[in-house]
Amino acid sequence: MARSQTRKPFKWAPVFDHTILILGALFMLVPVVLAFVTSSHSAVQIAREGIMFVPGSHLGENYSKAMFEKGGFTATIDGMVMLKNSLILGLGFALGKIIISMLAAYALVYFRLRFATFAFWIIFTTLLLPLEVRILPSYEAIQRLDLANTYTGLIVPLIASATGTFFFRQFFRSVPEELAEAARIDGAGPVKFFIDILVPLSQTMIAAIFIIMFVFGWNQYLWPTLITTDEGLFTLVRGIKQIYQTMIDANSIPEYGQALALAIIAMLPPVLIVIFFQSWFVKGLTESDK
Amino acid sequence: MAQVTLNGVGKTYPNGFEAVKPSSFDIADGEFVVLVGPSGCGKSTLLRMVAGLEDITAGSLNIGDREVNDVDPADRDVAMVFQNYALYPHMTVRKNIGYGLKNRGTSAAEIEAKVQDAAKMLDLSALLDRKPSQLSGGQRQRVAMGRAVVRDPALFLFDEPLSNLDAKLRNQMRIEIKALQRRLGVTSIYVTHDQVEAMTMADRIIVLNGGEIEQIGTPAEIYHNPASKFVASFMGAPPMNLIDAQLENGEIRMNGSTVLTAPSDQAYAGPVTMGIRPEDVVIDEAGSTPFTIEIVEELGAHRLLHGRLAGHAFTVHVGKESLANAGEVRLQIKPDAIRLFQPETGKAI
Numbered sequence: 001m002a003r004s005q006t007r008k009p010f011k012w013a014p015v016f017d018h019t020i021l022i023l024g025a026l027f028m029l030v031p032v033v034l035a036f037v038t039s040s041h042s043a044v045q046i047a048r049e050g051i052m053f054v055p056g057s058h059l060g061e062n063y064s065k066a067m068f069e070k071g072g073f074t075a076t077i078d079g080m081v082m083l084k085n086s087l088i089l090g091l092g093f094a095l096g097k098i099i100i101s102m103l104a105a106y107a108l109v110y111f112r113l114r115f116a117t118f119a120f121w122i123i124f125t126t127l128l129l130p131l132e133v134r135i136l137p138s139y140e141a142i143q144r145l146d147l148a149n150t151y152t153g154l155i156v157p158l159i160a161s162a163t164g165t166f167f168f169r170q171f172f173r174s175v176p177e178e179l180a181e182a183a184r185i186d187g188a189g190p191v192k193f194f195i196d197i198l199v200p201l202s203q204t205m206i207a208a209i210f211i212i213m214f215v216f217g218w219n220q221y222l223w224p225t226l227i228t229t230d231e232g233l234f235t236l237v238r239g240i241k242q243i244y245q246t247m248i249d250a251n252s253i254p255e256y257g258q259a260l261a262l263a264i265i266a267m268l269p270p271v272l273i274v275i276f277f278q279s280w281f282v283k284g285l286t287e288s289d290k
Numbered sequence: 291m292a293q294v295t296l297n298g299v300g301k302t303y304p305n306g307f308e309a310v311k312p313s314s315f316d317i318a319d320g321e322f323v324v325l326v327g328p329s330g331c332g333k334s335t336l337l338r339m340v341a342g343l344e345d346i347t348a349g350s351l352n353i354g355d356r357e358v359n360d361v362d363p364a365d366r367d368v369a370m371v372f373q374n375y376a377l378y379p380h381m382t383v384r385k386n387i388g389y390g391l392k393n394r395g396t397s398a399a400e401i402e403a404k405v406q407d408a409a410k411m412l413d414l415s416a417l418l419d420r421k422p423s424q425l426s427g428g429q430r431q432r433v434a435m436g437r438a439v440v441r442d443p444a445l446f447l448f449d450e451p452l453s454n455l456d457a458k459l460r461n462q463m464r465i466e467i468k469a470l471q472r473r474l475g476v477t478s479i480y481v482t483h484d485q486v487e488a489m490t491m492a493d494r495i496i497v498l499n500g501g502e503i504e505q506i507g508t509p510a511e512i513y514h515n516p517a518s519k520f521v522a523s524f525m526g527a528p529p530m531n532l533i534d535a536q537l538e539n540g541e542i543r544m545n546g547s548t549v550l551t552a553p554s555d556q557a558y559a560g561p562v563t564m565g566i567r568p569e570d571v572v573i574d575e576a577g578s579t580p581f582t583i584e585i586v587e588e589l590g591a592h593r594l595l596h597g598r599l600a601g602h603a604f605t606v607h608v609g610k611e612s613l614a615n616a617g618e619v620r621l622q623i624k625p626d627a628i629r630l631f632q633p634e635t636g637k638a639i
Binding site: 178179183192196 | 341342343362363364368369370372373374376377378379380389390393394437
């Protein structure tokens with residue numbers, strides 16, 4: 001045994017693999033760590049010395065100011081409100097997308113529509129037309145509907161999802177047809193079948209899409225910037241920008257520490273969502289097999 | 291419990307394919323009818339039309355004294371057992387069995403009582419809180435049965451329910467299903483491609499081929515008096531020996547020389563296909579027909595002798611006491627062992 005071990009040639013492959021992995025991890029983590037460390041310094045110090053490599057003494061102050069001090073141009077909004085707005089956007093965006101795309105996929109797969117395949121491809125081609133392409137007409141429509149500066153206007157134009165429809169369609173097609181037939185004989189109508197059978201079966205799919213869409217919605221910047229002029233509706237991602245902006249406009253040193261604190265806070269919910277749903281995701285995979 | 295009447299029921303798909311030609315038959319109250327045939331013969335389509343999962347494009351279907359052509363599957367008072375069981379994977383056994391009752395607005399207490407009864411009947415009481423993924427194939431099969439039984443329907447429909455089980459379990463479940471059906475006395479339609487299942491379970495068998503009914507009869511009738519070459523070759527293992535021959539003056543000639551006596555009162559003359567069940571011939575020194583044994587299949591309780599009779603492939607079924615080695619023997623074939631079919635149409639003469 002010992003001999004065979006000594007004979008084994010040294011393997012470079014794992015070393016190589018790990019080098020890449022470690023470099024990748026550092027590449028992702030170092031900026032976050034630096035942002036966190038720097039966020040514990042005062043604005044003046046950061047303005048003078050740039051990025052900091054050792055923790056400073058203003059950690060609590062920066063974070064509490066970022067979260068609880070009314071800021072912005074009109075001084076009506078604090079970090080908590082922005083966090084709330086971001087959560088509403090992220091959740092509304094993810095849940096809206098899941099509901100809309102599940103219903104669309106349900107119609108496409110389980111109902112004998114005349115142009116179901118055609119309709120599906122039409123939906124699919126909208127992948128080529130992301131929000132940025134249709135942003136002017138969308139803005140115009142929301143404006144005329146008087147939905148600017150509302151959560152509805154913020155969320156609804158974004159929730160149609162070709163990706164989600166595609167994923168759910170593929171999943172529904174893999175569900176055995178006999179299940180739908182058994183449910184029909186068991187007296188479950190289309191709505192009951194959807195709620196009692198399909199939704200529980202789709203748990204893992206829903207979790208996966210929720211993760212992706214929540215993070216996507218959370219990070220939206222362009223659309224909220226356009227549609228919300230009322231500071232009470234600002235999201236965290238916009239708030240970070242706002243901190244610099246108002247300070248520069250006011251001719252003072254930007255609150256770099258607070259902005260970085262806000263950035264760190266803005267990173268947390270998506271990370272938590274991923275961690276939480278990942279365990280749930282695995283549980284769903286192992287417990288319910290078809 | 292109900293009688294089922296099919297009057298010219300047929301299915302033509304929009305692309306013009308006629309899956310089931312107009313078929314008519316009655317199923318008596320409490321009867322166990324098996325639809326059997328090769329894959330693609332339309333037996334499942336016929337069953338699914340009875341269930342309401344497939345539209346009927348011709349004829350009328352009655353369950354009890356109600357025409358149900360346009361009635362929703364849920365309102366036909368039928369229960370169906372699927373080939374892959376179609377259990378709801380996320381529900382426990384208890385919920386799987388009770389789901390149909392719940393949808394019909396039965397009270398929770400009543401559902402629980404009925405589920406308990408059904409579980410007891412099917413030996414599932416200990417498994418009620420498990421999910422389908424934690425059950426064996428046989429247990430899943432029982433749950434599927436429980437889901438049908440609990441509703442106390444007028445009609446049971448079985449779509450190849452045993453084909454996912456291994457051979458041993460299949461034999462056991464076959465008996466269980468039959469016993470359960472006897473006890474409950476519920477009219478049943480059972481679809482299978484396995485002729486052994488058809489023979490052993492059915493009160494009456496309906497043999498389908500190419501979307502058409504070939505024969506309807508009791509297992510004994512079907513076996514002993516097949517209405518066509520197709521039925522003769524499909525039912526029975528090994529199948530009936532079929533040999534093309536010539537019938538003249540009460541004599542059957544094979545390849546000009548070998549002669550057999552035809553069954554009595556045959557007015558027909560000309561080319562025929564002769565059918566002989568492998569077990570209906572006897573090896574006999576004094577027999578008139580030479581038979582060359584080429585391969586002996588040893589099956590324990592009996593043997594199958596495969597060989598040639600007048601140049602045609604032929605199989606003989608003998609008991610284990612009968613000595614059998616490859617070589618030349620003589621066969622005794624009685625006239626009443628012979629069935630005659632028309633060579634072109636395949637119909638019995």
